[in-house]
Amino acid sequence: MTAVLDSEISAVEICELGPNSRNLLYELGRILADAYGGPAGPRCRHAIAELAAGLTGELADLVALPAGDAGVRVLRGLRLDSAELGRTPPSWAAVNDRTGAPIDLQMLLLATMIGSPFGWCGQQEGRLVNNVVPARGYERIQTGASSEIVLSPHTEDAFHPLRAHAFLLGCVRNPDRVATTIASIRRVQLSAATRQILLRPTVPILPDLTYGDLERWPAAKPVPVLWERPDGLCIRYDPDYTPWRDAGPQFRAAYAELGAELARVADLLVLEPGDVAIIDNDVVVHGRVPFTARFDGTDRWLKRVNIAVAERFRPARERTERGYGQRVTRLLPPAQLPAGARR
Numbered sequence: 441m442t443a444v445l446d447s448e449i450s451a452v453e454i455c456e457l458g459p460n461s462r463n464l465l466y467e468l469g470r471i472l473a474d475a476y477g478g479p480a481g482p483r484c485r486h487a488i489a490e491l492a493a494g495l496t497g498e499l500a501d502l503v504a505l506p507a508g509d510a511g512v513r514v515l516r517g518l519r520l521d522s523a524e525l526g527r528t529p530p531s532w533a534a535v536n537d538r539t540g541a542p543i544d545l546q547m548l549l550l551a552t553m554i555g556s557p558f559g560w561c562g563q564q565e566g567r568l569v570n571n572v573v574p575a576r577g578y579e580r581i582q583t584g585a586s587s588e589i590v591l592s593p594h595t596e597d598a599f600h601p602l603r604a605h606a607f608l609l610g611c612v613r614n615p616d617r618v619a620t621t622i623a624s625i626r627r628v629q630l631s632a633a634t635r636q637i638l639l640r641p642t643v644p645i646l647p648d649l650t651y652g653d654l655e656r657w658p659a660a661k662p663v664p665v666l667w668e669r670p671d672g673l674c675i676r677y678d679p680d681y682t683p684w685r686d687a688g689p690q691f692r693a694a695y696a697e698l699g700a701e702l703a704r705v706a707d708l709l710v711l712e713p714g715d716v717a718i719i720d721n722d723v724v725v726h727g728r729v730p731f732t733a734r735f736d737g738t739d740r741w742l743k744r745v746n747i748a749v750a751e752r753f754r755p756a757r758e759r760t761e762r763g764y765g766q767r768v769t770r771l772l773p774p775a776q777l778p779a780g781a782r783r
């Protein structure tokens with residue numbers, strides 16, 4: 441993909457949280473942080489699930505999956521304590537979970553209103569709220585910790601059958617207004633032949649480097665790039681972790697056509713402090729433009745939460761995939777979620 445994106449935000453739904461919603465979420469985050477220290481323990485997780493299931497009114501109306509083909513809804517106006525959060529850490533591993541607890545808990549309340557938040561055992565030590573910050577040494581490596589390179593458009597955790605149906609990207613700070621890129625598969629135009637080729641399983645998608653230096657995958661199973669959900673076309677895409685160059689010329693041409701179309705329809709989304717994007721991971725691929733990291737404690741800082749939405753369709757054939765041994769960690773086992781939150 442090129443770094444040249446030509447359109448401003450178009451069909452993305454932008455929702456401003458009113459003062460009551462902002463204050464309520466903020467207070468709940470604080471109360472949970474004071475009572476439990478953070479979301480690691482089961483008592484706090486039960487409290488999150490109970491509280492999220494009981495939220496009504498404006499918050500319940502606004503905190504929802506994006507409805508249209510844009511596949512992104514941005515909630516604007518989350519309250520943050522920037523001073524308490526302190527300096528941007530030099531890597532995810534250096535995050536202070538205690539000072540971060542109030543905002544992490546707000547993110548988890550939001551995620552639990554949509555579905556069931558989860559993390560990966562092999563990523564950021566299984567945390568439910570991941571931190572996305574530029575890290576020294578990773579400037580040119582294809583992960584969220586990069587900076588100097590274009591982070592290619594991708595489906596989050598495309599390699600895995602349990603990848604998020606949707607995820608949250610919340611912004612703590614973004615002083616240089618570095619844009620996230622978003623591109624909806626519902627806006628691309630493909631020839632009928634290309635569409636047919638990409639609907640067939642041809643090449644596998646491998647785990648990205650955030651899962652550690654995993655050995656090669658001799659038994660990697662091909663998966664389709666495009667698939668269909670009852671409401672329309674969906675995508676599963678991660679070109680940097682797909683051995684597409686090994687495929688035949690027809691597939692390579694189709695894959696290139698898709699890449700060019702995704703670049704054509706891509707929008708730039710500049711997340712500002714207090715913004716939370718709700719991204720449909722089956723409809724939209726996301727990435728990031730290049731930037732020069734500061735590495736001085738004032739860098740861009742995002743929070744990411746994966747969400748499983750039980751009523752969302754996925755193709756049955758994915759159930760036989762093994763996900764390269766990567767296992768999820770859930771907020772709570774599904775049977776322990778209160779009725780209103782069991783999705």
Ligand SMILES: O=C(O)CCC(=O)C(=O)O
Binds near residue numbers: 584619621726727742
């Ligand atoms: O930095 C961004 O805007 C996106 C990073 C990303 O791809 C992710 O956190 O999954």
Ligand SMILES: [Fe+2]
Binds near residue numbers: 584594595596726
């Ligand atoms: Fe991502």
